[in-house]
Amino acid sequence: MLKIKTSNPEETFEFGKKLGNKLNPGDIVCLQGDLGAGKTSLAKGICAGLGVTVDITSPTYTIVNEYRGRMRVNHMDLYRISKEQQLTDIGFEDYIYGDGVSIIEWPDKSGTLMPDNYLDINMKGQGNDREIRIIPQANKFIGLITELKKDADPIN
Ligand SMILES: Nc1ncnc2c1ncn2[C@@H]1O[C@H](COP(=O)(O)OP(=O)(O)OP(=O)(O)O)[C@@H](O)[C@H]1O
Numbered sequence: 001m002l003k004i005k006t007s008n009p010e011e012t013f014e015f016g017k018k019l020g021n022k023l024n025p026g027d028i029v030c031l032q033g034d035l036g037a038g039k040t041s042l043a044k045g046i047c048a049g050l051g052v053t054v055d056i057t058s059p060t061y062t063i064v065n066e067y068r069g070r071m072r073v074n075h076m077d078l079y080r081i082s083k084e085q086q087l088t089d090i091g092f093e094d095y096i097y098g099d100g101v102s103i104i105e106w107p108d109k110s111g112t113l114m115p116d117n118y119l120d121i122n123m124k125g126q127g128n129d130r131e132i133r134i135i136p137q138a139n140k141f142i143g144l145i146t147e148l149k150k151d152a153d154p155i156n
């Protein structure tokens with residue numbers, strides 16, 4: 001497990017960028033945390049690290065926003081999903097098991113469609129302070145955690 005602390009949205013973005021830089025096609029990143037925890041702020045950094053250069057907006061109403069960087073990037077927000085059928089209708093499984101990177105806010109809303117192998121990121125905090133915990137839910141992410149630990153500021 002890796003724990004990172006940030007003190008403003010820019011630091012969260014920068015950490016996301018480092019992470020995005022290390023992702024591979026097919027990777028799934030689940031972003032958990034309360035409303036306003038900073039999931040979209042982190043997702044913007046991850047997208048930047050994946051080489052997406054256009055502005056990223058929250059997929060709150062669209063559910064999925066698709067981008068193209070070094071690879072396809074699917075940024076999802078499942079907050080408004082109330083039935084699994086809605087996910088089936090948008091082709092959720094085609095997105096997450098395709099060759100792009102999927103970044104999913106509110107992944108717990110996916111019910112039984114929740115993937116087994118993903119990078120689990122949990123965010124919490126108050127004011128401008130955030131604690132970001134990263135836990136690999138797949139062996140393929142263990143190396144990435146080790147590399148991010150090497151990069152991490154020693155005070156964290
Ligand atoms: N250290 C920090 N990291 C990230 N965001 C921060 C930080 N400090 C303050 N903020 C602020 O917290 C808010 C986070 O909003 P953001 O949309 O990223 O949250 P979210 O988790 O995606 O919310 P939602 O569940 O509504 O999608 C922003 O207004 C951002 O400026």
Ligand SMILES: [Mg+2]
Binds near residue numbers: 040058
């Ligand atoms: Mg959000």
